[in-house]
Amino acid sequence: MLKLHNLSKVYRSDEVETVALNSINIEIEQGEFVAIMGPSGCGKSTLLNIVGMLDSPSSGEYIFMDEDVAGYSEAQLSEIRKHNIGFIFQSFNLIDELTVEENIELALLYHNIPASERKARVAKVMDKVGIAHRASHMPSQLSGGQQQRVAVARAVVGDQAMILADEPTGNLDSAHGQEVMEMLQSLNEEGTTIVMVTHSPAHADYARRTINLFDGHVVTENLRAAE
Amino acid sequence: MFLNYVKIALRNILKNKLYAAINILGLAIGLTVYLFGGIVAEYEYNHDTMFPKHERTFTIGSILSPTANIGVNELNNTYTAMGPLIKADVESVEEVARTVRRGYLVTNGDKHFYKDIQFADKELTSIFDFTYIHGDASALSDPRGMIITASAATQIFGTTDVVGETILLNHEEDLRVRAVVEDLPQNSHFNSFFIIDQKVEFFVPLEALNRMAEWDLNGNWNNLSGGNYVYVLMKDKTPVAEVTRLVDEVYKNHADQEMQETFITGMKARALKETNTAVWDMIGMPAIETVQLLGVLVLVIAIVNYTNLATAQSMGRVREVGMRKTLGASRKQLLLQFLIESVTIATVAMVVAIVCLELLVPLFNDATGKVVSFNYLQTLPWLVTTTLVVGFFAGLYPSYLITKVSPIDALKEMTLKGGRGSWFRSLMIGTQFMLSIFMLAVVLIVFFQNKKVEESSNIYPKEEVLVLKRLNVESIREREETLRQELLNIPEVESVSFATQVPFEQSNSTFSVTPTKGDEAAKFQVNQLDTDHDFMKTFDVPFVAGRDFDRAISADVRTSTDVRRSNVIINEMAARNLGYARAADAVGQTFWGLQSEEEDAPAAMQFDIIGVVEDQNILGLHNDMKAWIFAIDPVRHFYAAVRINRTADASVILKVEDVWKQVIPEYPIEHDFLVGMFNDVYQIYKAMNSVLAGFAFMALLLALIGLFGLAAFMARGRTKELGIRKVLGASIPQLVKLLIWQFSKPVMWAILVALPLAYFASDMYLNFFADRINTQIVLILVAGAVAVSMSWGVIGLHAIKVARGNPITALRYE
């Protein structure tokens, strides 16, 4: 599905130069569930952002579905992203002024989908994640777990091939965290590629493969044998 | 404690420089415009205060009946006959003086000057205490005396020490200088009448006018020329309404009944210090009040601006407020803190505004010839009050809003984020744009109406007619034919016509005619223009039927006033009024003047129609189309119109001047192209438009500055949301549209409210014109569209910047 080749990301601010990613080589197959782990500041989020085309690399190749997208313009990236990638953030990133339903619908709003179909898909997805009874609530009226379920719903409603999750359980207690992990797992079983950053080894166990980053380098890749 | 607040306020201003700069700039613009309007209004309403008796002095004006139909509502003078009657009838009057203005040739040896002479009752010097350099207030008691101003004396004699010198008026009347006074102040009604840009330099006893022009010293009931005044000095300070009542009673007792019913319905006294503003009452345009009102409106926009920005910005200070509250600050203290901050900003803005005024006032004085001054000591209370009021009202809402939140909410930055207060913000934006659109619409309407006036004046060859003026002297009348022949000898001169009136001259002398002799019931008013054989040719007036005057037909020229019959050309409107459906039907027909009832009055005039010309608005400008008759009468002409070939260069003027010098050596030539005479009046409309445009520009500028600031704050508050939308696939145009739409709704509402307001306000202006534009509503919509697109531009620029930002920066530090 995607392949990173000698990919680096360097942040330059005034005097300081931070190498967040240093010549990374990673390959991810269609339908994989990959966990990315590593200490704070090792470049996990940076990696995920580049994979998600929210950020561009300083050098190296990024081949996404057989296309080298490293040099693509923002508009081109946005187009690819829109149709292939969904996001789940640690801090949910829901819009406070919109209801649960509207927040989920937002992911379809920019896809030229008729309103009736949008409504139907949103309703289906809300059922799936079990948030339908809260459809017209505001995010601030929900618990953290419920908010993250909304975020998951929003990430999957567009039927994207790949979901990127940056510490999706970081703000949740273990029961709610498990709930979200199970949701991701069932999505993966349905064929969605999932790349997830996490600090929890238990949650990383849901993934088939774990990539350990340290200081911008890939240190180990553990493949977990299929049960 | 108080100083401490000011210190915090200043620190906050310095901390947030861009925000403070936008706020100060906005308020400073508002204050400058408001103060300027106030100063100008104050100046206009306080003329003549240098005359010690000004509080007891009044001028008498006349209220016109709607049937008078001369284009104004009232006049700033009245019949000269009223003067002696007021003096005789009203006990509480101390002194009455009349002045009659006439233009005359003033001669000292071989030096000639055309000057306006103020013929006056000798009582004038007891009402007005002029500053005498030489001679004294008895000067006008000498029936051959004269008062002259210092600069006129210097111009004519080269010195001011000229008491006893002789001045020859119009080659016929010798007058002796009895007193030299300092130039009359610019801010007195004598010199500030801004339509006629002429100074009063000479006072001559009315007796001289009596000798020269048989002017009846008791005055008359038929002349209301501009520039004449009837002054009344009361024994005691009297309310102006009381003076009006007293003189109105005199008028009701003495004036002819029919005149009271159909022409002048009553008298209106005016305090001397407001006499100069009479012109606006006359034409029914409250210009000074409008300037004041516009100043206030612009200030309101500036205050709204501040309120908006401060409210938006205070979001960023909720934490500070929460902290202060947690530490024990009371709501009152916090309120005070925020109000002192806004008053501090208002004070800084006021200082900036005063600097602006110091630059603006001299420019204004240069442009208008006025002597507006800005007296700090006198205006200090006004300035201080304004600052406090502006600071208070501008800061009230944001202070109220921000100090209302509970400490916990404040610390969590909860309350101010969402919908709350946004209806208020929309209302404020709406108000600003409503006022801007309103002003812009009025400017556009005035502009296009003016343009229409100018375009309709193009029926005359304005640039090809050189008008020679001041020909109304018998000895010049006698030389007309010589002058014409000599002028026609100049190759570039195509024709020459002498006339009592040329187009655009605002002189409106009418009389009644009727289709059948003695039929009073069918009478209607016509304007008469006396001229010669070449008027139609010179001014390109097209014929609809019949023929032009012909030198071969002797009946075309009326040789004496004893001849009671005259060949005339009429316009289509006159033909219609006479009852002819087709212009051609009128040719060869006759109509009549009315028989005067006075004893030994001459017989009614018989008019034989020889031709009909197209309807043309000879008075032009704002006037109605009128019925006209043209005749060749034995009267003095005021003008010679010299039609010059289109290809001629400026040297032709020198040739015309040479011819004049040859034929009429004893009178200096005075000339102007027809376009110049048009502009004399037209410039007033243009000036009005410029003033309005200035205000509208300021208003719109302020509204846009405010919107920009607001968009900046609002977008900052929505960075996270925009980031999310972007991650989810929103394109930049989609985000820009989203941001723009947020501000568009109040602007749309503003258009809806501004529409009727602008409609009524511009109607006031348009009502003044007979030939109105009919695109009023379109223009208002255009104004709305301009405001909307400019606001879109401002927000859009900002929105693009925000929307292009990397969504990660927006999301990562949440």
Ligand SMILES: Nc1ncnc2c1ncn2[C@@H]1O[C@H](COP(=O)(O)OP(=O)(O)OP(=O)(O)O)[C@@H](O)[C@H]1O
């Ligand atoms: N915009 C930026 N400018 C400069 N340096 C940055 C920027 N973003 C990230 N970095 C640096 O890059 C490195 C990697 O950051 P990254 O956010 O990817 O870490 P992380 O592995 O996600 O950490 P955490 O587990 O705490 O989320 C860090 O040292 C960080 O300071």
Ligand SMILES: [Mg+2]
């Ligand atoms: Mg991270």
